[in-house]
Amino acid sequence: xxxxxxxxxxxxxxxxxxxxxxxxxxxxxxxxxxxxxxxxxxxxxxxxxxxxxxxxxxxxxxxxxxxxxxxxxxxxxxxxxxxxxxxxxxxxxxxxxxxxxxxxxxxxxxxxxxxxxxxxxxxxxxxxxxxxxxxxxxxxxxxxxxxxxxxxxxxxxxxxxxxxxxxxxxxxxxxxxxxxxxxxxxxxxxxxxxxxxxxxxxxxxxxxxxxxxxxxxxxxxxxxxxxxxxxxxxxxxxxxxxxxxxxxxxxxxxxxxxxxxxxxxxxxxxxxxxxxxxxxxxxxxxxxxxxxxxxxxxxxxxxxxxxxxxxxxxxxxxxxxxxxx
Numbered sequence: 001x002x003x004x005x006x007x008x009x010x011x012x013x014x015x016x017x018x019x020x021x022x023x024x025x026x027x028x029x030x031x032x033x034x035x036x037x038x039x040x041x042x043x044x045x046x047x048x049x050x051x052x053x054x055x056x057x058x059x060x061x062x063x064x065x066x067x068x069x070x071x072x073x074x075x076x077x078x079x080x081x082x083x084x085x086x087x088x089x090x091x092x093x094x095x096x097x098x099x100x101x102x103x104x105x106x107x108x109x110x111x112x113x114x115x116x117x118x119x120x121x122x123x124x125x126x127x128x129x130x131x132x133x134x135x136x137x138x139x140x141x142x143x144x145x146x147x148x149x150x151x152x153x154x155x156x157x158x159x160x161x162x163x164x165x166x167x168x169x170x171x172x173x174x175x176x177x178x179x180x181x182x183x184x185x186x187x188x189x190x191x192x193x194x195x196x197x198x199x200x201x202x203x204x205x206x207x208x209x210x211x212x213x214x215x216x217x218x219x220x221x222x223x224x225x226x227x228x229x230x231x232x233x234x235x236x237x238x239x240x241x242x243x244x245x246x247x248x249x250x251x252x253x254x255x256x257x258x259x260x261x262x263x264x265x266x267x268x269x270x271x272x273x274x275x276x277x278x279x280x281x282x283x284x285x286x287x288x289x290x291x292x293x294x295x296x297x298x299x300x301x302x303x304x305x306x307x308x309x310x311x312x313x314x315x316x317x318x319x320x321x322x323x324x325x
Contacts, residue, residue, distance in 0.1 A: 005060025007134070010067060014130070014137040021132035022049075022141025024164050025277065027148040028157060029172035030238055031115065032182035034259030036101075037288065038172060039148045040094055041266070042273070043101040044285040049139050050146040051131070054078055054098040056106045056201045066138050078200075085196035093289050096197045105149035107131050111204040113218075116234045118156035119149045125163060144168075144277065154242040161252040168277060169252060171242070174259035175323045176235050176310055177303045181293045183231050184222065191219035225298060232302040239313040258317060263288040 007014075025048065029035045043050045057078045058065055065071040079098040086096040094100060105119030108127035120128055128147075135145055152160065153171075160167065190198070190205070198205040208215060221227040245251065255276040262269045266284045274281040300322075303310075307321060314321070 006064035007060050007062060010063045014063060014133045017133035017136040017141075018129045020141065021129075021136040021145065023144040024132065024167040025144045025146050026152075026157075026160060026167055026169045027146060027172065028153045028169055029150060030153060030174070030179050030183075030235055031150040032186060033150075033174040033179050034172045034262060035148055035150055036092060036094055038170070038257070038262065039101045039146060041270075041284045041286065042146055042281075045281050047143060047279050047281055048146045049135055049143050050101045051104050051107065051135070051148075052098065053082075053096070053100040053102045053201055055131075055135075056102050057098075059107065063134055063137065081200060082197070085200060089195075089197045101146065101148070102201065103149040104128060104131060104147050105151055106202055109149070109151070111207070113204055113208055114149075114151045117151060119151045120156040120159060122159070125159060129163070144279075154238055154245055157242070157245055158250070161250070165252065167252060169254045170273065170276070171254060171256045172259055172262075173239075173256060173317050175319050176232075176239065176313065177295060177300070178293065178323060179235055180228070180232050180303055181295050181299045183235070184228055184296075184299055185293060187222050187231070188219070191215055191222060225302070228298055228302040229305070232306055236306050236309055236313075239310070243312055243316060256317070260323075 027035050027039055027042075039050070042048055054075050055062055058071075058074060061074075065074045075098050082096045082098065088094055088096050089100070103114075103119075105114055108124050108131055109119035110124060132145060132147075157169070161169070189195075194209045195205065199209065208218070221230075246254075253276075255273065257269055257272070266288050270281050270284055273279075313319075
């Protein structure tokens with residue numbers, strides 16, 4: 001995201017909102033830990049603003065389309081593209097629509113396959129400020145803006161907390177064994193066949209699919225013990241760094257939720273979130289859809305090899321060594 005596209009002409013309109021884009025709520029956690037489901041349910045409540053698939057698709061023409069009365073037509077055209085390509089996101093049961101809540105890193109990050117490195121750095125933070133400002137310009141500042149981008153967990157959290165001291169953070173946790181199995185499944189699937197939804201909104205993924213040798217290498221790697229071990233180690237490092245952030249005592253307004261508890265009692269989880277944010281949230285729009293992925297032996301072996309190092313995280317959030325089936 002830059003100011004070189006059509007939106008550059010309206011910089012004077014959105015720039016003042018960079019100082020105050022309204023209340024912000026960051027949903028954070030590892031990929032495949034339940035943040036996407038919570039993002040969707042909170043967005044459907046009507047209590048929040050959020051970054052949509054259309055916002056990602058519009059990119060540097062978001063304000064331009066609005067100012068020239070082109071937004072409805074552009075959104076409808078994108079919706080038609082989605083209908084012709086995909087009914088859901090392909091890696092989960094989330095519907096593929098122009099209004100689907102999406103990750104801000106698809107707009108503000110540096111591209112590439114967004115894993116194991118943060119979307120938000122000192123260099124890209126201005127792009128996130130710009131996106132928040134544009135959303136405030138177009139939608140007002142009364143409702144909180146939901147912001148989610150799993151690659152920012154946890155390395156970018158100190159930077160985000162410093163940039164927006166009044167922001168609220170909701171951290172989703174899931175048993176690392178199930179997180180690992182879900183990541184293995186998703187990454188293998190995305191390498192094996194093009195994901196129609198991601199092809200429309202994710203430039204880094206399009207480039208990956210277009211590079212056949214790289215795609216083959218990555219696919220083979222993710223089917224190897226070394227590839228699974230790499231994913232397991234990435235999850236471990238993310239969780240341990242998150243614990244260090246908590247223990248440092250500089251944690252901002254933070255609520256932690258377990259994916260397992262959200263699935264077991266979504267209404268109660270929403271009540272907790274509402275109290276935390278000071279909002280009267282309606283009941284969730286849809287019952288949760290727990291991911292019941294069978295754990296493969298090679299995934300279990302990779303987790304067990306790191307189990308002793310996972311213990312601080314498991315104990316902090318009340319997880320058994322191996323979750324019940």
